[in-house]
Each structure stands twice: as C-alpha cells, then as structure tokens.
Amino acid sequence: MSTVITYREAVRQALREAMEKDERVFLMGEDVGRYGGSFAVSMGMLEQFGSERIIDTPLCESAFTGAGIGAALNGMRPIVEIMTVNFSLLALDQIMNNAATLLHMSGGQFNVPLVIRMATGGGKQLAAQHSHSLEGWFAHIPGLKVLTPAIVQDAYDMVLLALADPDPVLIFENSLLYNTKGELDTALTPLSIGKAQIHRSGKDISILTYGISVFKALEAAETLAREGIDAEVIDLRSLRPLDDEAIMTTVRKTHRVMIVDEGWKSGSISAEIMARINEQAFFELDAPMGRVCSAEVPFPYAKHLEDAALPRAETIAAMARKLMEEL
C-alpha cells in the first residue's frame, strides 16, 4: 500500500524497520540521538532504541567512521551518519584506506558491511565549506558503492539495500530533499543497486542526472515539452556502479545526450559518463554531448551568486535547446 510521506520520514522509517528486524544494526554519528539528527532524520529513535543503539558521538569523524568499519568487521551492521559531506573529508582516510580496501588487502577474508549516510549539496546559502556535492568524487574509489536517492521511494529503499549489501555503501541525501513529499510503497520490490530509473520517457534528448537535479531536469522537460522537445529524464540512482546498460539504451533511443551534475565539471562523474558513452555508443550520437554542472568556484554565500553557480531548470532547458539545434 502506498502512502505519501516526506523524504526525511522515508529514511527514518527504513532505519526503524532495519533496527527492529536486526539487532546488529545501529546508528552512530554526531547529534543523532538527543538532538534528533541535524536534519531531524533520527528524531524519536533514541526514545525507541536507547542510547546503546542510537549513539551520539563526539566530533571526531575519522574515529567514529573508523569505528563503524571496525564494528562491521566484527559482525555488526552499523549505519554511520556524517552530518554533511564536507565533514566526510575528515573521515576520508578511513573510507578510502580502510573501508574500500580491507576486502582486497585481506585477499577476500574481511568484508566491511558498513552504511555511511551523509547530507550533500548546495542551495542554502551556506557558502564554501557547507555546499559541496562530492558524491562523484567518492564514486572514483573501487571498493565503495555510491547511492544518490532522489525520490521518496529510493530514500527508503536505499537504506535497506545498503544494509543488505556485504560491502561499504555510501548514501548521499541532498539536504534540500528532506522536506519533499512523495509516494512510498513498502511492498514494492526495490530496484537494485546499480540500476538507473526513467522518470520521464522521451524521444528527442536524454537528460542523465541524479539526486536533486532529477527534479530540476523534470521541470526543464516540462518547459521543453511546451516547445515541442520531448526529453527523457533518467535518474542514475547509483554513481558506482553506473548503469551502463540504461545509459547506452537511452543514447540509442534519442541520439542526443546531456548530463546534469551538481559536482564541479572538471574530473566529475559527468565527465566519466561522457567518456563511457564515447567508448560504447559514439556512433549513436547525432550531436556533441552537453552538460550542466556547478560553476568552478568555491560556493559563494550571496544568493544571486549561489543560484548562478548551481544547475537550474532554466540552464538545463537552455542546454537542451542548444543540443537540439546541433546538426
């Protein structure tokens, strides 16, 4: 049965169900307990599960992320919440040098069933140290899986998918999505990790994106539709692994492709996707590929400047029009 709830409630419901089912699951991070989570995701969970399973940590991202890895090695199914992606840089050593490598370095002996959730993205005038979208960066690392839930159903499903995975999974929740509402059907079989999803079918141009940009792309697609351009909007859902099959299928369908990515353009996941299309479907293209990314600046505070730095429905639509005019 389907209900309409917020993204925040969907994440919380998945966390609750997982903890009710499996005593090995616990949540650890800064202010997840008494404060209720810095984005109120875990509100009320301390009361339900107690401080032994909803663990408020001191401010020590490296140690509590590493502790999550250690607990995972020792039979638990920890969920580490890193408040925002910028703080994950303080835990990068643990994520890259331990979580991503232990299975391989140990010759397959020790897997790390760890889930790390963190808020990502700009758009709230939080300036240069609190507005990053680094999910594409983490997708560079073999050994990790990188998920980017956009819709409410995925906010729920991806927590459970990640917990069921034997390896470290990072979930990037765009903080502007927490208040969005959508349908959740807990009886649905979730779309597995590594599968993209078509949110709008179209025949003229493919817009590949993930996270909050899915909604910007859908808005752009409505504008384009009124102009006679029929755009297909694909939610990648997972940046590692990428769904090459779905990407090439849409390229073969529309023959025109653009990518929307809130990461910086240089060395971004959008660049990786373009490279794969170039390698696997170059002759299917009727026009050069395009992309809309964040401007190559540390994020500014002033609203008009921040707006100009981020992909928007208008810039996405403009890029689509430009690509439709090619050839």
Add this chain to the structure above:
Amino acid sequence: MKTDIEKANQFYRDMLLIRRFEEKCVEMYSREKIRGFLHLYIGEEAVGVGVMHALSPEDAVLATYREHGQALARGIDPKRIMAEMYGKMEGCSRGRGGSMHLFDGLARFYGGSAIVAGALPLAVGMALADKMMKRNRITVCFFGDGAVAEGEFHESMNLAALWHLPILFVCENNRYAMGTALEFSHSETNLAKKAASYCIEAYQVDGMDVEAVAKAANTAVHEIRAGNGPVFIECLTYRFRAHSMFDAELYRSKSEVEEWKKRDPLLLLYQKYPNIDIDKYENEIALIINEAITFAENGTLEPVEELEKFVYTQEAIL
C-alpha cells in the same frame, strides 16, 4: 600453570623465530624474491611476543605495517606469511597485501595497516561490537610512537575511554617516527601520560624485557576482561634495523644502536635463564624457515584474469 622457566623457554623460542624469519626476509629481499616495503621488527620482539602470550584465541589483533613479529607470535603459519611476502596465492592475504598487510581470519588478525594510527579507530569499533553483543573478548591494537602524534590516536583514546571499551592499546615506542626522534615529535615524551589524560589506565614498561611485557599485558588483559575499560601500555623499545630497506639511517648514530643492542631482548632473557637450550631452538627454527621458503618458492602466482576479484564480495565469492 607453566613455570617461569617454561615460559622463558617459550618466549625465547618465539622471539628467535621472529628474528631468524626476518633475517631470512632481508636475504630474500636482496635476492629480489621479496619487494615493496619491508619494515623489520628486529629488536622489538619482546613486545609482540609478551603481549600475544596474554591473549586468548577469540581476541582480535590489529597491527601496523611493521607486523611480521605480531603475525608470527599470534600463530599465523610462517609458510603463509613467507608466501605473502613472495606475492603468492598461498599467502595469508593471497598476495594482495604483502609485508605490510598480513591478515588471517582464523587468528583473528586484522592486519597490517600502513596508514599510521589508521587501525586505532577500527579497534574502537571492534571493541564496541563486542561490548554491544556482550561477548567476553578483547581487541588489541599495536601502534608506534609516531601514531601518538596523529589525530586518530587522540580521537580513538577519547572514544575508548568514553565508551569504556575492552581494548588493550600497545604503544611500541621505538623512539623514532621513521627518522624523526621522539623529542622532535612530542611535547610530552612520556606517551603513557597522554593516554592517561583521557582517563585511561596507562603505564610504561621495559619493552626489551619480555617477562615485564608479558606481566604488564596479563594484568591489563585481566582488568579489561573484568570490564574495567581500556588499558594503554607503552613499551619502551628500540628498532635495531633501518626503518625500511630504503633507509640510510642518517638520523641516529651507530653508537646509539650499539648501546641498545646491549639490551637485546633475546640476550636479556638468556642472561637471566642461561639454561635455555639455544641450539635446540635454532635447529627447530631453521627447519621452519626452510620449509617456509620452499613453500613460498613453490607457491602459485594468481592468474591475472583474477585481478579485479576481491574488490566487492559478490565477485570475491564466485
């Protein structure tokens, strides 16, 4: 209960195994059978051997990139360790880890970490899991004096004490963080004091005296198992060899090394127990090492087609 003499014999044998094993590694390194980094434990054997004797099989061990000694003392088969050095599939990490990343599930030996202080947070998590699941086992984490300057050390001390975790922290203070002496690294050179400032039971012990290390470790393990929280032991020791095979040792004098060699842990123990039958152990260990070399030489190189295995579990179990 073993008598002191029986224990001393066991200590001597275990320390000699490490010494001779590593000497063989150096020989095989110069013959280019072993490559990459090779960090030798020679001089520090009393620490690993003394601590390991206080543990039970169900306890977990985490160590550093200088971990041949701990791996041998924990009972990982020397043949599989040597095969790992050779990069062979029969190695304890299947040739994926090498000298710095020895792992063994049966021994509950979780590596072999080459990022200084990087294993401390893992130890915190392992101990947290044991505490949450009410298992009666402890986690032992070895690290050097260099690690004590890292942020991860301080974060981990705080968490271990705050959460009252069953961890034994073993600081192997060999006086040098690679080439930088203790006094150039630490505002407070008594490292136990730093741990104590986190409300952790902490003390220094003579790391060249295997009996002293074993005694301290036994007391600590007893306290930890009784639920009294973490313990920190700072073992004052010395590395007789260079930091790695690429180190010209410009930062310390030969006379300093010679002075420390007068307190060689094997020599100290023998001086106290002159009846130890050294020849018997030399012969036994020579056989073990020969077997290890033969095993490693005859080991298999993993097919290159398997290169991308062990990145994700699904591929690893196929």
